[in-house]
Amino acid sequence: MQTKRMFCLLFVLLYLFVLNRAGQSNPTFYIETADKRYVLRKKPPGELLPGAHKIEREYAVQKALYSVGFPVPHSVLYCTDTHVIGTEFYIMEHVQGRIFRDLRLPGVSAAERTALYVAAVETLAKLHSLDVSTLELLGYGKGTGYCKRQVCTWTKQYKASAHKEIPAMDKLSDWLSRNLPTNDNEVSLVHGDFRIDNLIFHPTEARVLAVLDWELSTTGQPIADLAYFLMPHYWPSHYKVISTMGGVTGVEGIPSPDDLISIYCHCRGIPNSLPQQNFFIAMAIFKMAAIAQFIKDAFFICSSTLAMPISKELFMLSPKGQAVLQHVKEFMRKHVLPAQQVSTAVISQAKARAAGLWNLFLPAESGLSQLDYAHIAEETGHCFYSPEVFNCQAPDTGNMEVLHLFGTEEQKRLWLEPLLRGDIRSCFCMTEPDVASSDATNMECTLHKDKDHFIINGKKWWSSGVFSPQHFINIVNVCVHVQMFFRHGLHSMILVPLNTPGVKKIRPLTVFGQDDAIHGGHFEIHFDNVRVPASNILLGEGRGFEIAQGRLGPGRLHHCMRAVGLAEWALELLCQRAAHRQAFGKRLYQHEVVAHWIAECRIAISQSRLLTLHAAHTLDTQGNKAARKQVKYCYFNSYFSLILYAYARTLRIADGPDEVHLSSIALLELRDQRRRAQAKL
Known part of the structure; x- marks a missing residue:
């Protein structure tokens, strides 16, 4: 008790x-x-x-x-x-191990696919070999006549869910009713939904640690279980019934149905054949079709209410993304979260790099999409210093993207490669103290050409990462000191090493009295006749806005990804306090106002997550320009708790005030509405 x-x-x-x-x-x-x-x-x-x-x-x-x-x-x-x-x-x-959502088992070798499928069918044979009478399951299931009951049950389910008549389904239902197997009296314990994605495998071995989801289990004909397991062999490999449950025909390493049947029969000690095999396969497919019809009905009802178009797979990760996310979660649990009170980022960095969890934000390095990284970055947002553990911290991620996209080979050698290795840190200098930098055309930091050098003069602040001991290079957004024909051609970006004469660190900036020192702080920096080689210019004079658009899309999205994880952490702290703390005879969560706070937080975080994933999906499929509005949607967030709130509030100062993002969203929406109206004419 x-x-x-x-x-x-x-x-x-x-x-x-x-x-x-x-x-x-x-x-x-x-x-x-x-x-x-x-x-x-x-x-x-x-x-x-x-x-x-x-x-x-x-x-x-x-x-x-x-x-x-x-x-x-x-x-x-x-x-x-x-x-x-x-x-x-x-x-x-909880059983810790591997779960393969895709029955084709991507990401493992052909030999391991064979071993995993053999382990699965051996486990099924072991289940069917058990004596039900010794399991203390008195009255569990109805015993004989299982196939007749299944055909009747799923016919009713299909007819209740179908939007219209499907003659093929009606014919199959009638055929199954007329061709029930003669051996429907055999009884064993059956799972009812036995397939690869309901199994937990050992982390490194081809061994089943646990069979899950026994909701449909009963007593009845065991061959029905085997046929359901074999069913994906009988439809095209490109066809998906539910989620990633596609066909497995022709996938290297996955044994054929005959081989799996032979292994199953050998393990059970029964003849190597399945009487009326066609019936059992047909019944399994009929059952899946009925389930698919039900899910299609539910999906149609839900998706028809969505105002924002979304992927039909609801922003699912790629198989590689799933594997990396699981690896990151396990690494965070073992090495990062237990040490939150004392930053051990440098120690953990070596472990993360050895584990291959390094530079995950950059598709060219990690092979991950922005959508994959969105899920991963949310996970890293649960701890302030964890992005640094994986070399995925701001502002270095955005700066590495700039160098990767726009840097010369020499610039990449000098600065991108050390950044990717984690040997140095970088800074991004954009906002200025003396002007309203939310309008970038106001910027006054100037750039003068002097033979084979440029001279920089001006002030910057909210420049992140300056106080890091590894800080070495600045990317500075400057105004070209010449009259140009258009306002968005006035700016350039140039690389300025921190130790260049004339670079002066003035003071750290604070939010709510907090020194934002998680990633080296935010500083005011002055450039007093700073002289750098002309070869340090990025892409060319007057192309600063072009670079900024390439940087700010993924860069801002990375902030949003981490902020969603930060919000989850804050909500976790809120729930823990609400559950432990007592006032006026009740726990805090039992007071309606606190319960409403929790509910409203959950709704806001879920909305932010969907907006972020939608923006990441748009970046992957349509590019930075098409995703501008979506990125601004998800960038407009707010969170709680002093340190957490200060961190989130910093983002909304350093990367532009809320009002500017809202105005941009409005302008983009007006543009889109105008285009739709013109298209109707």
């Missing part, structure tokens, strides 16, 4: 992450304590369909299977008290 109360309390106190996945109907949460990790499964709120969401069955079957050594998570407790969190729930231990 004491253990049950402890876990009920943990649910309320700990930060919960919803694990959204296609086809998963019972809400699932990850719970982490100081020394252990758990997973909580609960019934959805509200009125439920009869017979659906029977999480008590999941708990019972997993508990029984764990007791006989079958690979399932250890179920710890089941809570029937709906007053705790609003529904019944159960808690199981």
